[in-house]
Amino acid sequence: MKKVAIIGAGNSKFGNRNDVNVSELAFESVKPSLEDAELRARDIEYLALGTTGAGALYEEILPAVVVAEYCGFTEAGLIRCEAACASGSAAFFTAYSAIASGKVDLAIALGVEKMRQVDTSTTMEWMGRAGYYFWEFHNFGLTFPAYYALYANAHMAKYGTTEEDLALVAVKNHKYGLKNPIAHLQKEITLDDVMSSMVIASPLKLLDCCPITDGSASLILASEERVRDLGIDTPVWVAGIGYSSGTANLSRRQDYVGLEASVLAARRACRAAGITIDHIDLAEVHDCFTIAEIIAYEDIGLCKKGEGARLIREGQTEIGGKIPVNIDGGLKAKGHPIGTTGCSMIYELTKQLREEADERSRQVPLRKYVGLAHNVGGTGHYCYVTILKR
Amino acid sequence: MKKVAIIGAGNSKFGNRNDVNVSELAFESVKPSLEDAELRARDIEYLALGTTGAGALYEEILPAVVVAEYCGFTEAGLIRCEAACASGSAAFFTAYSAIASGKVDLAIALGVEKMRQVDTSTTMEWMGRAGYYFWEFHNFGLTFPAYYALYANAHMAKYGTTEEDLALVAVKNHKYGLKNPIAHLQKEITLDDVMSSMVIASPLKLLDCCPITDGSASLILASEERVRDLGIDTPVWVAGIGYSSGTANLSRRQDYVGLEASVLAARRACRAAGITIDHIDLAEVHDCFTIAEIIAYEDIGLCKKGEGARLIREGQTEIGGKIPVNIDGGLKAKGHPIGTTGCSMIYELTKQLREEADERSRQVPLRKYVGLAHNVGGTGHYCYVTILKR
Numbered sequence: 188m189k190k191v192a193i194i195g196a197g198n199s200k201f202g203n204r205n206d207v208n209v210s211e212l213a214f215e216s217v218k219p220s221l222e223d224a225e226l227r228a229r230d231i232e233y234l235a236l237g238t239t240g241a242g243a244l245y246e247e248i249l250p251a252v253v254v255a256e257y258c259g260f261t262e263a264g265l266i267r268c269e270a271a272c273a274s275g276s277a278a279f280f281t282a283y284s285a286i287a288s289g290k291v292d293l294a295i296a297l298g299v300e301k302m303r304q305v306d307t308s309t310t311m312e313w314m315g316r317a318g319y320y321f322w323e324f325h326n327f328g329l330t331f332p333a334y335y336a337l338y339a340n341a342h343m344a345k346y347g348t349t350e351e352d353l354a355l356v357a358v359k360n361h362k363y364g365l366k367n368p369i370a371h372l373q374k375e376i377t378l379d380d381v382m383s384s385m386v387i388a389s390p391l392k393l394l395d396c397c398p399i400t401d402g403s404a405s406l407i408l409a410s411e412e413r414v415r416d417l418g419i420d421t422p423v424w425v426a427g428i429g430y431s432s433g434t435a436n437l438s439r440r441q442d443y444v445g446l447e448a449s450v451l452a453a454r455r456a457c458r459a460a461g462i463t464i465d466h467i468d469l470a471e472v473h474d475c476f477t478i479a480e481i482i483a484y485e486d487i488g489l490c491k492k493g494e495g496a497r498l499i500r501e502g503q504t505e506i507g508g509k510i511p512v513n514i515d516g517g518l519k520a521k522g523h524p525i526g527t528t529g530c531s532m533i534y535e536l537t538k539q540l541r542e543e544a545d546e547r548s549r550q551v552p553l554r555k556y557v558g559l560a561h562n563v564g565g566t567g568h569y570c571y572v573t574i575l576k577r
Numbered sequence: 578m579k580k581v582a583i584i585g586a587g588n589s590k591f592g593n594r595n596d597v598n599v600s601e602l603a604f605e606s607v608k609p610s611l612e613d614a615e616l617r618a619r620d621i622e623y624l625a626l627g628t629t630g631a632g633a634l635y636e637e638i639l640p641a642v643v644v645a646e647y648c649g650f651t652e653a654g655l656i657r658c659e660a661a662c663a664s665g666s667a668a669f670f671t672a673y674s675a676i677a678s679g680k681v682d683l684a685i686a687l688g689v690e691k692m693r694q695v696d697t698s699t700t701m702e703w704m705g706r707a708g709y710y711f712w713e714f715h716n717f718g719l720t721f722p723a724y725y726a727l728y729a730n731a732h733m734a735k736y737g738t739t740e741e742d743l744a745l746v747a748v749k750n751h752k753y754g755l756k757n758p759i760a761h762l763q764k765e766i767t768l769d770d771v772m773s774s775m776v777i778a779s780p781l782k783l784l785d786c787c788p789i790t791d792g793s794a795s796l797i798l799a800s801e802e803r804v805r806d807l808g809i810d811t812p813v814w815v816a817g818i819g820y821s822s823g824t825a826n827l828s829r830r831q832d833y834v835g836l837e838a839s840v841l842a843a844r845r846a847c848r849a850a851g852i853t854i855d856h857i858d859l860a861e862v863h864d865c866f867t868i869a870e871i872i873a874y875e876d877i878g879l880c881k882k883g884e885g886a887r888l889i890r891e892g893q894t895e896i897g898g899k900i901p902v903n904i905d906g907g908l909k910a911k912g913h914p915i916g917t918t919g920c921s922m923i924y925e926l927t928k929q930l931r932e933e934a935d936e937r938s939r940q941v942p943l944r945k946y947v948g949l950a951h952n953v954g955g956t957g958h959y960c961y962v963t964i965l966k967r
Contacts, residue, residue, distance in 0.1 A: 188679035233820075239639065242703075243632060246710045249661045252825045252958040253709045262841060264820035265959055266667045267659040271639045277656045281671055288677030289578035290818070290849075313632075319643045320636045428680070430623075430654035435642045451652060459680075568642040569655055 191286045192414050192422035193575070195224025195407030196537040201371040201522040203303050204401035209238075209245050210257035213299040213403045216534075217258045220295070220405035225417070228259030231407070232291035236267045237278030237298040238526035243313050245301040254299060264291070271317050271564030272475065274298065275404065275529025276571030280428050282408050292410040298530035299403035310399055314525075318565045319435040327437070332396055332476065334437070334566045336388035339478035341443035343390065346493035348481060350390045354381035355499045356477035357394050357520075360513050362505075364520025366547035371400045371522030395477040400522025404530035406537070421541045426557065426576040427460030429453060433567040444493075446567030449486035453561065456572035462557065464488040467574070469539055469551045470510060471532035473563040474517040484512070487561050487572065511551045514539070532560035533573060540577040553577075581676045582804050582812035583965070585614025585797030586927040591761040591912040593693050594791035599628075599635050600647035603689040603793045606924075607648045610685070610795035615807070618649030621797070622681035626657045627668030627688040628916035633703050635691040644689060654681070661707050661954030662865065664688065665794065665919025666961030670818050672798050682800040688917035689793035700789055704915075708955045709825040717827070722786055722866065724827070724956045726778035729868035731833035733780065735883070738871060740780045742886035744771035746867035747784050747910075749895055750903050754910025756937035761790045761912030785867040790912025794920035796927070811931045816947065816966040817850030819843060823957040834883075836957030839876035843951065846962035852947065854878040857964070859929055859941045860900060861922035863953040864907040874902070877951050877962065901941045904929070922950035923963060930967040943967075 197220030204212055213236075221228060234255050242248035251267040264285070270277035275298035282294040302310055315323070315330035323329060342348045358378055364370040376394060384393040414422045433448035434440060441447065457464060464487060472487065474480035481495035489510050490498050498504050504512035515521050515535040518528060535544075536558035544550040556577035563570050587610030594602055603626075611618060624645050632638035641657040654675070660667035665688035672684040692700055705720035706713070713719060732738045748768055754760040766784060774783040804812045823838035824830060831837065847854060854877060862877065864870035871885035879900050880888050888894050894902035905911050905925040908918060925934075926948035934940040946967035953960050 234822075242706070243638065248633065248703060248706045248710070249629065249659065249708070249955070249958075251660065252822055252955060255822055256709075256825050260822070261824055262821050262838075264670075264961075265660060265822040266671065268671075269639065269657040269659065270641065270655060280654075281656065281658075281674070284671070284674035284678045284680060287680065288674045290674060290677065313638060316632070316638045318639070319646075320638070431652050432624075432642055432645055432650070432655040434651055435646050448652075565639070565642065568639075571654075 188287050189289055190411040191283050191408055191425045193406050193537050194409045194414060194419045194422055195220040196534045197223060197405045198369050198531055198534045199403045200369050201400050201402035201524065205304055209247055209250055209299055209301050210254045212301060212401060213254045213297060214258050216403040216405040217297060220407050224407040226407060231260055231263050231293050231295050233264040233282060233285045233294040234260050235278040235281040235296050237274035237530060238267060238300055239269055239271065239274050240300055240302055240525065244305055244310060270569040272525050273529055273562045273564035273569040273571045274526040276562040276573055279406060279529055279533055279573060280571060283425055283428065286408055286410050292413045294408045296406045296408065296530055298527035300524035300526045301401045302399045302524060303401050307399065318568055322436045332388040332391050335476040335478055336391050338443045338482060339390050342478060342482065345444050348496040351378060352481065352496035352499055353395055353477040354378050356474060356480045357381045359505055360474060360517040360519040363514050363549060364516025366549045367516045367521060370516040370520050371398050372520045391476055397475050397518040397523040400524045402522060402524040402527050404527050404534045406530055406533055423537045423540050424576050426574045427456045429455030429459060429572045431570050435568050445482055445486050446563060446570065448567045448570035449483060449561065449563060452570035452572040453487035456574050460574040466555050467557045467559045468553045468555055469514060469558050470512045471535055471560040472512055473561055474513055474519050475523055483561055506551055514549055514551055529562040529571060532562060536560055536575050540575055578677050579679055580801040581673050581798050581815045583796050583927050584799045584804060584809045584812055585610040586924045587613060587795045588759050588921055588924045589793045590759050591790050591792035591914065595694055599637055599640055599689055599691050600644045602691060602791060603644045603687060604648050606793040606795040607687060610797050614797040616797060621650055621653050621683050621685050623654040623672060623675045623684040624650050625668040625671040625686050627664035627920060628657060628690055629659055629661065629664050630690055630692055630915065634695055634700060660959040662915050663919055663952045663954035663959040663961045664916040665921065666952040666963060669796060669919055669923055669963060670961060673815055673818065676798055676800050682803045684798045686796045686798065686920055688920035690914035690916045691791045692789045692914060693791050697789065708958055712826045722778040722781050725866040725868055726781045728833045728872060729780050732868060732872065735834050738886040740772065741768060742871065742889055743785055743867040744768050745889045746864060746870045747771045750864060750907040750909040753904050753939060754906025756939045757906045757911060760906040760910050761788050762910045781866055787865050787908040787913040790914045792912060792914040792917050794917050794924045796920055796923055813927045813930050814966050816964045817846045819845030819849060819962045821960050825958050835872055835876050836953060836960065838957045838960035839873060839951065839953060842960035842962040843877035846964050850964040856945050857947045857949045858943045858945055859904060859948050860902045861925055861950040862902055863951055864903055864909050865913055873951055896941055904939055904941055919952040919961060922952060926950055926965050930965055
C-alpha cells in the first residue's frame, strides 16, 4: 500500500450560503486547497465528490460533473460518493484508495452541500428518510432530533447522564466556534441558554442540535513520491482509515446507548494506523446533537462506556484537558453541511497537525502529532474513522 | 499495486421489475455472485453500490445502507457511487481500488436501479437533467434522445453514416438479446421494423433507443492472495481501468461526432493494461442509442474515425467478425438500468472470458482472453473503460 499525504486543505465559510450556487460554493474550498498545495486544477488526476442533497436540497441531480467542470477538473476521473452524513469521509477514502493503490498520484476529496435553498421542513423530511424509507420514516415517522433523543433518554436512564451534561457539550463547542472564522454559529452561549431553549425532541433542545448549514471543504492528496517531488514541507500522512456500517432498522439495534458502527470503525482505524486511542492529540467527533458527542467519546474509546458525561463535566475535552475534541466548533457550532462534514473535520485536523490553528488561540498542543476524525452517517448506519499523522 | 480478480458474478433478470423493491432486486444478483465465489455475505469487507435514481425514481433516498443490510453486508465498509450512467463502473473502480491499495481482500461492486415505478415522463425529465441543470435541461430543454440525435445528425452529415446503419446496430443487438435469458427485450427485429418505428428525435426512432429497465448486477472482487487461498479456478483479472470526464455544457464540446471522454478513458485503460486495442477479443460498449455504439467503435479505436458505420455494415461486430460487440444484447436489448449497466457489462465479460456463455450460442471465440467494457455517463460527461483478462 502506497503512503498517502494531505498536501493541501481548504474550507469555505460555513453558514447560510444562498449567495452562491453549489459549484461556486465548492470552488471556495477548492481554490485555497490548490493554492495551499501549489498546484493547478489540471494537475489533479481523480476527484471524489461527497454530497448528498443533489436534486433534493439543491437543483443539480448529478452534480459531480457540473462542480468538477466549474472548478477546472474536466478530464480527471470523477465520482460522486455518498454515505449519508459520512459522505465526506467516504469521498476522502475513495480519493485515498485511488492513490494508495498506485493508480494515480494526485487526487482531491471535495465535500459540498447546499441545504438552505429549500425550506426547513423539506430538509427535515429528507433527513428523516435518510435510513430506511419504510421503517425509519414512514412507519416510525421520526426525524433526526427524535432519533438522537431516543439515544439521549437511554443514556440518561442507564448512566445518569443529565440534560446539563448535554448542554455542556454545546457550551464548549460554541466557545470554540467563536474562535473559528469559518464557523456558522459564532456566538458564545451559556448553560442557561441551552437549558432554556425550546424543546425539540425531549430531552434535546434547540441548542442541543446542530444547525442546517451550507459549505464545502477540500483536501488535496498525494502519493509519497509526489510529496517528495513537490518538496512539500508539512505533509500530513493518512495513518489509517476504518469503516463500518450498521443496521438501518432501529428496532434491530442492540441498545440505544452507543453506535456499534463507531466502535468497529474506530477499532479498525487504530489497527490500520498501528496505534491505540491514547496516542491521539485531538479528535473531531460527529456531534450532530450534543448526546452524539458524549456517545462518541465512549464509542471510540476516549473513556469507558458510561463515562462520557464525566469527560465533558471535567473539561477534559477542551484545550488543556486530556483530549481536546471539536476545537473547530464541531457540527454543533461550525455547522453540518452533510456531504462536507467529513472533509471539513479532516481540514481541521490538517491545520491543527501543521500547527496552523493559531488564529484566535485554537491551536491544540501536540505531543505525538496524531489526530482522529469520527464521522457518522445516519444514526450509526455508516461510520468512517480517519487517523492522520504529521 | 495489488492484483485484483473477479471471482464471482451475478446478474438479475432485467425488465419491468415492479414485482420487487430495490433491495430485493439487488439480492437477485448478490446471491448468485456469492454462490459463484463460494462465499458468504459476511466475508465481504467493502461494498460499493452504483445507483442513481435514489429518492427520484424509487423511494430510498440513501439506499446503500438499506440494500447492504437486506443482502447481509452489515458491518462491511459501505459507499454509494454515482457517475450518472457510468455509476456501475465507478462502483467497480471503487471496490477495485479498495483491494488494489491493500486495504481489504474481498469487496463487492453492486449496481442496482429501479426506473419503472414512476411514470415515463418523470424518468425522462430526470434523465434530461443529468448534466447541468441550467444549460442542459432548463435552457436547451433537451432530453436524452435529443442529445444523441444531435450526435447522429452530425455524424451522418460528416461521414455519410445513414439511418439504415444506425438501424443495423439495433438489429444486431436484438439478435443477441434474444439469446440472453436475462435481457429485457428478447425479440428479434428487422431493419424494416426499426426504420418504420416512431420517430423520437430525428433521426432516432423508437427502436434506436434503449428501453427503461430495472435490474441489478454484482461482482465479487478478491486480492491475488485471496484468489490463491480460496483456490479459485477461473479468476478473471482486472488488467486496467481508465476514466475521464468531459464538459457538461454541450456548447463547449469540440464537435458532435465523438466523445472526448471515451477517447481518453480508452487510451488510459489500454495503457494501464499494457495492451493495444487490437488485443481484445470482445467489447461491451455504451449503446444507449444506436448512434452511440457506432461512435464508441471509433472513440475506443476499433476502427478509424468515420468508419464506424462500415464495421456494422460488414458484420464485423458480430460473433465471427473482427471484434464482437455487445453480445449480451447491449443496452439496446438487454436494457439499461442506469447504475447497474457498468457492472452488468463486466458480468458479461466475466462470463465470456470464463467461456460460460454457451447457453443459446453466445460464446465469443477467444484468442487472447481479453475483454473491454466502455461505460459512458451522460453524453460523455463521464467515461470509465475497464479491461479484463482471464
